[in-house]
Amino acid sequence: MSRTHLSPARRQADRAGLADEVVDVLVIGGGVTGAGAALDAASRGLTVGLLEARDWAAGTSSRSSKLIHGGLRYLEQLAFPLVREALHERTRLVQTIAPHLVRPLPFLLPLTAPAWQRAYYGAGAALYDALGAALEADRVVPLHRHLSRRATVEAFPALRPDIVRGAIRYWDAQVDDARHTLAVVRTAAGYGARVLSSARVTGLLRDGTGSQAPVVGVQVADLTDGSSFTVRARSVVAATGVWSDDVGAMLGDAAPGLRVRASKGVHLVVPRSAIDGGSLPDGERPGLILRTPTSVLFVIPWGEAWIIGTTDTPWQLDRDHPAASSADIGYLLDQVNRVLSRPVTADQIIGVYAGLRPLLHGEADQTSRLSREHAAVTPVPGLVLVAGGKYTTYRVMAADAVDAATVGLPGVPPSATAHLPLVGARRWDAVRDTAPQLAATSGLPEDAVARLLHRHGDRIGEVLDLVRADPALGRPLPGAAAHLAAEVVHAVTAEGALHLDDVLTRRTRVSITTPHRGTGSAPAVAALMAETLGWGRERTEREVAHYRARVEAERESQRMPDDRTADAARLGAPDVRAAV
Known part of the structure; x- marks a missing residue:
């Protein structure tokens, strides 16, 4: 072991x-x-x-924007040392520490004003590149470049051509934070x-x-x-x-x-079909970064979905389970729809999550500052x-x-x-392109193996061995075809999962990437966990009931008009771990 x-x-x-x-x-x-x-x-x-x-x-740490980035907007605050430090950490993560989990990702910064905006944002992007260059003899992300109006709409067809005058393309990186x-x-x-x-x-x-x-x-x-x-x-x-x-x-x-002060950040997850994101000439699917009245807004590709976020508002209520309100959701939809030719609607949302940033207490009234x-x-x-x-x-x-x-x-x-490479990263260069061979020897579809590689890196054999020992574990989970039954067993035997919520919310992201938010997968996942952990029928049913109650409480909170009523609704489902 x-x-x-x-x-x-x-x-x-x-x-x-x-x-x-x-x-x-x-x-x-x-x-x-x-x-x-x-x-x-x-x-x-x-x-x-x-x-x-x-x-x-x-x-x-499981509720972030899933980005490894320097913080382009912090340049306006003249926080050059902070940005430089973060960009150097980005390089380390992409190159050495966790290349299987952290990958470069292009973003478009749409331009909607006259020429001064291109000059201003372009200077910021150039400085961003320069601050990240010291450790990048072998640069892990490309330099920024300017796009015309036509090139911008071709790269991201969902943008409104009547307000977009062009864009600046720059690069950061993405991570599965949990x-x-x-x-x-x-x-x-x-x-x-x-x-x-x-x-x-x-x-x-x-x-x-x-x-x-x-x-x-x-x-x-x-x-x-x-x-x-x-x-x-x-x-x-x-x-x-x-x-x-x-x-x-x-x-x-x-x-x-x-x-420390807590700042709430809310994110929406919508299916890929909700936004026509297009692609760049190199085939990469870009994200967007948009200016808002108080901060910035990201539209981030995430598998077969998009993440839209985030808010940045003070939070003084329950810290274990921060709640998103209908006001938060409406704000995000209003901001993103300002630049989209086909608006994203509330009924397209398949997932919502809220997290709290720990900010050092300061004199500023706004947490965003x-x-x-x-x-x-x-x-x-x-x-x-x-x-x-x-x-x-x-x-x-x-x-x-x-x-x-x-x-x-x-x-x-x-x-x-x-x-120091993390688990899964040490032999990444040797395994990263082996999906076809591993699929042939394991009997799994190549796309399933590719997903496993980017979740487990060079430890993918731990999951494939489970499938070889029991081919039934190679089947997709009910209601979550992007995950295999073997991943549930591995989550319990190797990744410390103790509850159904741990698997559906963090070992996988079924809770935010499926319209049923995991309730359609819960019985099957709980049965797999029960067999491995020795749960009886009562414990198994209790885990499923708790998970369903949690999802319903979250849905109810997202119908509430403000933080206080949303918090009260979310607290309708207690934490699965025993109160002390």
Whole structure:
């Protein structure tokens, strides 16, 4: 069994080990930054624990715009160091760290005003290219170029020819955020980190009673069985995003050192047929980036669908399950339809998701103007809080947090993650073009194998072996033909999935890419999980019932007129993990 497999047996062993040992670094939070910190510390040779209250990437890290980008709009804020850092991380992810999960993607920036707009945006795109060039001797994305009105409409026929005067084409990159975060967790586990999901931190252990008494560990509630245990550590890193203030509150009188505000970002998913996106001469299907009154709007190709997003509004309600309202949906449709010749309608929407960005508290009233920079602070000895930043720069945030956490530990080497491939990436160049051969030997359709390659990289054999052992697992899931039954079994045996929601929402994206939002696949997926995890009939039915209730609560929230009523509707379905 691979050391990177997050199997039920591995979870049991890690739970026992964490309760018995004193780890060098204990990380709270299984989003991309926390996972990155666990990998950073483990790859330096330190003993590491990683705790996540729900599922890996269950919060912000599975609800992003699915982009790895420098942030073109931040150039207007003169945030040149932030953009440069993010663009260099983009290069590392595309070239080395996760090339199977992160791929270059072209965007069109439509021009709708006279010549000054082309000059202004063109200068910004040129600067964007220049800031990303230092590490790109072998450039992973092409340079920007200007398109005429005719070339623009040919590349993206859905654009209104009466208002579009041309476009600037530039490149960024796209990622399956949940699967990428999972790959970071699995890679950390491969380096020896003990990783535990469904493990909620309920308190901090202190060595003394004063406000500056060092933190020496945490109290944990295991949400799989209701038990509690403690984990002791030489240093604790809290990478909890919009939950950072909760950890600060556990310090009592000690100042938390940083404050975080939550900004809600809502995304719509519509079928490919809803927008005539066309293609570029090289065959690439481009996305759009549009200016809005408060921010920017992306139209992003995503398999056989489009993602339209995002909003950027303050959120002070439930953080576990942020809700999209009808006002959010209407805003996104209004903005995108300003430039489309055939409007996207509400009845074409097949998926909606909302996530919360953790922004460092500042003076600005609008969350869209708060800094996307990050901070790592030590409010009391033994505790590091890291927050802010953006998905693209998770690795830098993680390295900074581990640097701060290991100041008192002698002989700790520097971070090595800049050139460390994740699970699935090490032999990507050797397997990336092997879909025809693998299809021939596995009996699967070539397009199914191609999709598996971009989900699992050079670990595709783990899934294909399941199909060879049981050909029935090579069948598509009911209601979700883009996924195989084998992927469900693999999600349980190797990817740490504990609940039906984990599989339908994060190991796959059936919850946002099918009109039924996963309810049509739920019974079959639950049956596969039951066989692997030993669920009885009652547990299996409970998982399906919960999932259906969650989907209905989300649909109801999206009919509500504002944040408060949408939040109340969404809370009608409780979290599948037991309350503590």
